[in-house]
Structures are given as C-alpha cells and as structure tokens.
Amino acid sequence: MPDSLLVFYGGTFDPVHNGHLAIARDARDALGCAIRFMPAADPPHRAPPGADAAQRAEMLALVLDGEPGLQLDLRELHRDGPSYSVDTLRDLRAEYGDAAPIALLVGADSLLGLPTWREWTVLFDLAHFIVAERPGNALDGPLPPALAEATDGRWADGPQALREAPAGRLLRLHQPLHPGSATEVRRRIAAGEPWRDLVPAVVAAHVARHGLYGLHGPATPASL
Ligand SMILES: Nc1ncnc2c1ncn2[C@@H]1O[C@H](COP(=O)(O)OP(=O)(O)OP(=O)(O)O)[C@@H](O)[C@H]1O
Numbered sequence: 001m002p003d004s005l006l007v008f009y010g011g012t013f014d015p016v017h018n019g020h021l022a023i024a025r026d027a028r029d030a031l032g033c034a035i036r037f038m039p040a041a042d043p044p045h046r047a048p049p050g051a052d053a054a055q056r057a058e059m060l061a062l063v064l065d066g067e068p069g070l071q072l073d074l075r076e077l078h079r080d081g082p083s084y085s086v087d088t089l090r091d092l093r094a095e096y097g098d099a100a101p102i103a104l105l106v107g108a109d110s111l112l113g114l115p116t117w118r119e120w121t122v123l124f125d126l127a128h129f130i131v132a133e134r135p136g137n138a139l140d141g142p143l144p145p146a147l148a149e150a151t152d153g154r155w156a157d158g159p160q161a162l163r164e165a166p167a168g169r170l171l172r173l174h175q176p177l178h179p180g181s182a183t184e185v186r187r188r189i190a191a192g193e194p195w196r197d198l199v200p201a202v203v204a205a206h207v208a209r210h211g212l213y214g215l216h217g218p219a220t221p222a223s224l
C-alpha cells in the first residue's frame with residue numbers, strides 16, 4: 001500500500017550521524033510512514049561540504065541498507081545548481097500531484113532559520129513541516145515575528161492532520177533530544193579526538209577508508 005504521507009528528510013549529511021538516524025527512526029515510528037533521506041547537492045546557505053555529494057550519498061546508502069522504513073532519495077543530486085527546497089518541492093508536486101500529503105522533516109534550528117530560505121512563505125503551500133526538537137534551539141519561547149506570523153494556526157496536534165491536507169501544517173516531534181552534529185564530528189576528526197561513537201559504524205569505516213575530514217595518517221588510539 002502506498003504511504004498516505006510522503007516524508008522527505010533533507011540535509012547535507014556531512015556526514016550522516018547518530019542524531020540524524022535517531023530522529024528519522026523517531027519520526028518513522030511516530031508517523032507510521034517511511035522517511036526518505038534527501039542529501040543536498042550544493043547547499044545554498046553554507047560552505048561547501050567536507051565530503052563530496054557521492055561520498056555523502058554513499059555513507060547514507062550504507063547506513064540505510066537494511067533499515068526498515070528509512071529510504072534514500074537522490075533527486076537533489078541529479079539537479080544542477082543549489083538545492084533550494086522550493087524547487088525540490090515543485091519537483092515533488094510534479095511527480096506526486098497537488099493532492100498528495102507531502103512533509104519535510106527538519107530540526108528545530110532549520111525551522112528557526114526558515115525565513116532565510118528561498119521563497120520561504122511559499123513552502124507552506126507545497127509541504128507540511130515536521131519539526132524535531134534540537135538542544136539549544138528553543139521552540140517553547142516566542143518565535144521570531146515573521147516565523148510566528150507565518151506559522152500561526154498551522155500547528156497540528158497529531159499526525160492525522162498531516163494526512164488530511166496536502167500541505168500547510170506543522171507538527172512538533174517530541175522525541176528524545178539528541179546532541180549530535182556533523183560539525184562536531186568533523187571537528188573531532190580534524191582535531192584527532194575520539195569521534196566514532198557519534199556516527200554509525202559503517203560511516204566510521206567509510207570515513208577511515210577514504211581519509212575524510214582531515215583524518216590523516218595511521219589511526220592513533222585517540223582518533224579511534
Ligand atoms: N541532533 C539533531 N537533533 C535534531 N535535528 C537535527 C540534529 N542533527 C541534525 N538535525 C537536523 O537534520 C537536518 C539535516 O542536518 P544537517 O545535515 O545539516 O546536520 P547538522 O548536524 O546540522 O550539520 P552541521 O553541523 O554540518 O550544520 C537539519 O534540519 C537539522 O536541523
């Protein structure tokens with residue numbers, strides 16, 4: 001049976017870490033539908049990734065292999081230029097039609113940054129947002145005024161509301177907080193500090209095999 005809610009989890013995944021995986025599993029279980037990881041080709045808003053798109057996608061493929069309900073969607077890698085979400089969502093609408101419920105899964109930091117995204121107010125016409133809480137990114141306090149105005153009246157009580165409309169609702173995922181970040185993974189690798197416990201074992205093996213993120217020379221006990 002096809003999913004009644006299509007959920008896409010966009011990110012740079014440079015590299016995919018345990019926080020990403022935990023959030024995707026929580027969203028899958030809370031929503032009862034597949035989560036499609038969608039790596040960005042050329043992030044519009046940040047420095048070039050430390051690993052190229054093929055490597056980031058390969059690490060995702062390794063992690064998602066055999067993981068029920070977690071899938072890989074490479075559409076943004078097949079498009080030239082920056083991976084603006086508004087373009088991706090128009091692409092998804094062309095594929096699935098205007099009536100299909102479509103959602104983007106984002107962390108709280110991404111939601112708070114939404115007003116900087118290209119054509120950001122149009123995004124609510126194209127998709128729902130599922131928001132994972134993230135340490136240091138409060139959703140309980142007042143949102144920035146433009147975001148508060150744009151999201152007013154859109155918050156849903158539960159997943160069913162997302163299945164009943166194609167777009168325009170927000171759902172907060174009250175999952176256990178996870179402190180992980182790709183920045184911290186890259187920083188620890190470059191600094192020769194322990195980093196393997198932050199990522200799935202298959203990602204650690206890939207990073208080590210290809211010497212990514214400044215992992216130089218033979219492994220030392222501290223870098224393992
Ligand atoms: N620990 C986490 N808790 C909640 N959301 C997260 C967490 N890590 C990543 N996310 C969310 O996952 C999406 C993709 O994140 P991204 O690939 O940029 O990882 P990141 O750890 O934030 O990377 P970086 O540190 O390089 O900015 C974003 O919406 C981000 O908010």
Ligand SMILES: O=C(O)c1ccc[n+]([C@@H]2O[C@H](COP(=O)([O-])O)[C@@H](O)[C@H]2O)c1
Pocket residue numbers: 009010011012013038040043044045046083084085086110116117118
């Ligand atoms: O479309 C935009 O302008 C835009 C700006 C910032 C982030 N995004 C998307 O948000 C997702 C998470 O981004 P990031 O930088 O946290 O990996 C990813 O799918 C990005 O393409 C999109």
